[in-house]
Amino acid sequence: MSLAGSEAAAAAAEAAAAAAAEEAAAAEAAEEAAEEYDVVVVGSGLGGLSAGALSAKYGHKVLVCEAHYIAGGCAHAFERGGYTFDSGPSLWSGCAAPSTNPLRQVLDAVGESPEWVQYGGWNMYTPEAPAGFYAAAGDMGEWRRTMARLGDGERTVGQWDRLLEFIEPLQRAVLAVPPIALRADVGAVLTAGPYMGAMADPRIGLIGAMADPRIGLRAYLLSGTWSAVLEAAGVTDPWLRNWFDFLAFAFSGLPSDGTVAAAMVYMLAELHADGARMDYPLGGSGAVVEALVRGLRKHGGELRLRSAVEQILVDEADGRCTGVRLVGGRVVHARRAVISNAPVWQTAALLPPAARAAVRATGSAPLDASTPPTPSFVHLHLGIRSDGLSEQALSSWEKLTQPQSAAFVSVPSLLDPSLAPEGRAVIHAYLPATEPYEVWEGLTRGSAEYERLKARISQLRAAPLYAAIERFIPDVRARVDVELVGSPLTHERFLRRHRGTYGPELSAADSAFPGARTAVDGLLTCGDSCWPGIGVPAVAGSGIAAAHAVTGAGAQRELLREMRERGTLLPA
Incomplete structure (x- = not known):
């Protein structure tokens, strides 16, 4: 074959290959378009x-x-x-075994779950208890003694008991229907209907709960704020009001006067039921x-x-x-x-x-x-030489929703040692839904100026987190192997959260x-x-x-x- 013929054959082969590639690409595009x-x-x-x-x-x-x-x-x-x-x-909580917790119900529905370990509560540091106290879940005797010691004695305990009595019918109404049985159309007659009182024991059905005359007078409270429930129940004790503001804020990023009552009614049933335990995956x-x-x-x-x-x-x-x-x-x-x-x-x-x-x-x-949006977070992730003990810290009741006032500290490797190398511990501390985005706004990622400003701001904004950890590990800074500071910009970039927000206000x-x-x-x-x-x-x-x-x-x-x-x- 002549050189010209060889070139022509090669050109033809290339053209055929190109046509085949185009055809394959078109087919792939069509397949993708039809996905x-x-x-x-x-x-x-x-x-x-x-x-x-x-x-x-x-x-x-x-x-x-x-x-x-x-x-x-x-x-x-x-x-x-x-x-x-x-x-x-x-x-x-409510995840280690079948429960009314929506997450657990999804896991049970699809037949998958992680392994869970359980613990009895957490330590807190407050103005009334600078040395800390143990917030016991599921042990009402211990919890009553704690309330009496930190609050106004029997007055505080009496208001707690009165609140539990007040919300008991509300709790029965909230817990009467499994979350996974709910739907927002007429089909709810089929799915939630069996829980309307037709069960063998009508006391556990919704009709049984709603038949309680106390429900008729109080049901409207479930769609309102938790603070309205506290007021209706006559809860005026300052320590209890602060405690409920903390729980509401930890749950929703808003204090009691902004948190929906039904969620808090459910939370109290989950945290303070006899034998209740906290969970960790x-x-x-x-x-x-x-x-x-x-x-x-x-x-x-x-x-x-x-x-x-x-x-x-x-x-x-x-x-x-x-x-x-x-x-x-x-x-x-x-x-x-x-x-x-x-x-x-x-x-x-x-x-x-x-x-x-x-x-x-x-x-x-x-x-x-x-x-x-609600404000954002500052996170401090530490890997340290292990000596940590506590799970929670709180610096001031009065400024709960103010920037840098409330610090949550967890040491999950106490429950699951596999999270850290041997002889080491993991600490996760964060300022929840109180960090203003404006402090970080305008920093341009990647520049030397950005890195300098980020380092300086991170040091300042993480200081309350270190202070919280130093309550129980005084030399924590000397023990650090790994230190990571997460900011509103971290939330914004990696989690695609608008202004790094915790969620909508x-x-x-x-x-x-x-x-x-x-x-x-x-x-x-x-x-x-x-x-x-x-x-x-x-x-x-x-x-x-x-x-x-x-x-x-x-x-x-x-x-x-x-x-x-x-x-x-x-x-x-």
């Missing part, structure tokens, strides 16, 4: 994973898209220098995330990491949400719904301009980008929490931007609500029957 799921979840926080795993359990084809390289959102865990750190939750919060991911995948769902959503797609003709477009251009269609686990501000920003305008016109709360005093459904047909929300609000049980509950919004009551009823037969549904 369809029943449900697409934006974000893999506990709410998104709960919604995704439960939807998959119901038989839906589910895809969870996560921008980060680690699943879990604010509950993810990470490793540095041989230590495993929790990024968020440090207080867990072996492996840290990441083990809870892994259990939810296992549940998602076991039932056919998919999780894609490093898959940021660029836009939530809305059909211009009928205004229905049809799917998402990922960064890079891939389109994923959702036949039934898109469930956004992103905070309200990010969800609103992901909508096309026309849809945003329509949402603004309706004033739809779940997508209202004008919703005020939706006060029970002046607003109703929005539900899962939005003004955009086919777009649902879950997480802390909708009902029931901020906190681990709450966001899991929001995931349940979102999953049930795309699932028929018949399938839900079948799941309840299955869980009841396995002995994992409470109340049964």
Whole structure:
């Protein structure tokens, strides 16, 4: 063959190969363009994973898209220098065994759970008890003695007992129906109906609870603020009011006058029931995330990491949400719904301009980008030579919601030594929902000036955390192997939290929490931007609500029957 012929043959082969490559690329693009799921979840926080795993359990084809390289959102865990750190939750309860806790009910529904260890309470440091006291869970005798010592003796204890008597019928009403039996449509007759008093013992049914004449007079309080309940019960003792402000703030980022009463009624039932214990997942919060991911995948769902959503797609003709477009251009269609686990501000920003305008016109709360955020956090993650003892510290009652006033300190390696190398301990300390974003605003990442300012600000803002730890480990600074300071900018960058916020400042005093459904047909929300609000049980509950919004009551009823037969549904 001549040289010219060889060149022609080579050119022809190259052209054929190029054509084949183009054809393959076109086929791949077509396949990607045709990619369809029943449900697409934006974000893999506990709410998104709960919604995704439960939807998959119901038989839906589910895809969870996560921008980060680690699943879990604010509950993810990470490793540095041989230590495993929790990024968020440090207080867990109602999770070690079947219970009415929404997270536990999701785990039981999908048949997965981490291993749990339990402990009896935590230490606190307050103005009345600078040497600290033990906040016992589930031991009312010990707790009454503590209240009498720190408060006004029998007056404090008497008001506590009067409050428990006042809320007892409210607790029965709140606990009468399993969270996983709830739904927001007429199908609730099928799923929650058996709990309306038709059970063998009507005293455990909702009708039995509501038949209590005290409920009729007090039921309205459940949708109001916790402070309104305290006032109605005649709780005026300063120590008790401070204690409840602490619990409410730890739960929701707001004090008693902004925290929904139903959540606090539930929390007290969980913390102070006879024999109640606190829980901690072996492996840290990441083990809870892994259990939810296992549940998602076991039932056919998919999780894609490093898959940021660029836009939530809305059909211009009928205004229905049809799917998402990922960064890079891939389109994923959702036949039934898109469930956004992103905070309200990010969800609103992901909508096309026309849809945003329509949402603004309706004033739809779940997508209202004008919703005020709560302040942010400062986290201090330490790996130290082990000598730590305590789990909680609080510096001042009076300034509970002020910047740098309340410090939470946990030492999870006391419960799970695998979180740290031998002879070492993990400490997670944080200032919760009190850190102003403005202190950090305007720092440009990556510059030398940024690093200098960050180091100086971090040292100043982390000082109260070190002070809290030094109460029980005076030489902690000399013991440090690993030190990591997380700021509002850390929350903003890695967790995609608007201004690094803990969550939306939706006060029970002046607003109703929005539900899962939005003004955009086919777009649902879950997480802390909708009902029931901020906190681990709450966001899991929001995931349940979102999953049930795309699932028929018949399938839900079948799941309840299955869980009841396995002995994992409470109340049964």
